[in-house]
């Protein structure tokens with residue numbers, strides 16, 4: 001098949017890690033007989049340096065015209081980079097928020113997976129992690145508290161601020177459907193997380209999720225309160241398959257879930273809209289402290305490319321081939337510095353990309 005893939009190398013380690021992901025994709029194309037047409041797009045600091053703004057209309061058009069987008073990472077060192085002298089709406093991250101909004105990327109999918117081979121990096125005790133855990137967090141990305149009405153004002157001489165957490169049933173329904181569709185391809189369990197004992201928006205959330213669940217009788221649904229879920233992620237992460245939740249709860253839980261795996265350089269993510277277009281990127285940031293040194297771990301970006309094949313192009317076999325190659329490299333004891341441990345073989349960014357590429361079958 002033929003696909004147009006937009007690549008956003010971005011800032012910091014972004015260009016180095018996207019280059020490795022592209023190498024892996026080229027190999028997949030060669031073996032499975034596909035052809036990808038790549039188009040590079042500037043976003044973030046890289047765009048500010050050339051165009052003075054973090055995202056141009058031209059770039060948005062290019063993104064819309066592609067079948068999918070693979071991104072490195074955006075932003076620089078907030079203390080020393082000249083980008084952060086600019087007003088907030090002109091900084092690198094503003095470009096990212098804008099593209100999410102322009103493309104209506106409402107569903108943020110973040111797997112949190114613990115590889116057996118990387119158990120030493122996990123901060124949880126052995127008896128808790130057992131053979132490892134494998135969950136996906138489905139976070140609503142374009143509604144809720146972060147997008148509700150807000151104001152700061154003086155009332156009776158006292159300064160006051162208000163944020164609004166609002167959802168309508170349509171917004172809840174579309175993200176819930178996404179979660180169930182992903183669960184069907186996995187262990188068929190959805191845990192919907194809310195604060196229904198306190199919030200009206202959570203009570204609506206629960207009601208709509210229950211309705212959606214009726215269309216997926218083979219998937220088991222449970223509800224959990226956010227405070228309990230935060231605890232359960234540390235106490236017994238193996239119980240989770242797909243966690244479905246609103247924007248702010250998902251923001252917090254996905255960071256917690258990625259930290260309990262202990263290896264930020266390994267975790268991918270996808271932001272999806274109602275169609276097939278998605279924006280795929282590693283969960284980690286631009287790591288300016290290690291940029292240009294050939295030491296960054298490219299695996300999170302390579303696994304994001306695998307997610308792209310699975311979710312945007314329905315290329316299951318090809319996505320599996322990438323994930324299997326990554327597992328094989330770990331079994332063969334190769335490690336980048338962020339996941340290095342005693343007795344393993346230390347390799348750099350390019351070498352890690354080569355080793356995974358060689359193992360694509």
Ligand code: ATP
Pocket residue numbers: 074075264265283284285286287288289290295296297298300338
């Ligand atoms: P952001 O604010 O952009 O989300 P951050 O500043 O919170 O990100 P990162 O940029 O992800 O965090 O970096 C946190 C630490 O993890 C840094 O020390 C960085 O070098 C390291 N790190 C991040 N990604 C990788 C990677 N792919 N390989 C190796 N180390 C990494």
Ligand code: MG
Pocket residue numbers: 075076285286287
């Ligand atoms: Mg940062």
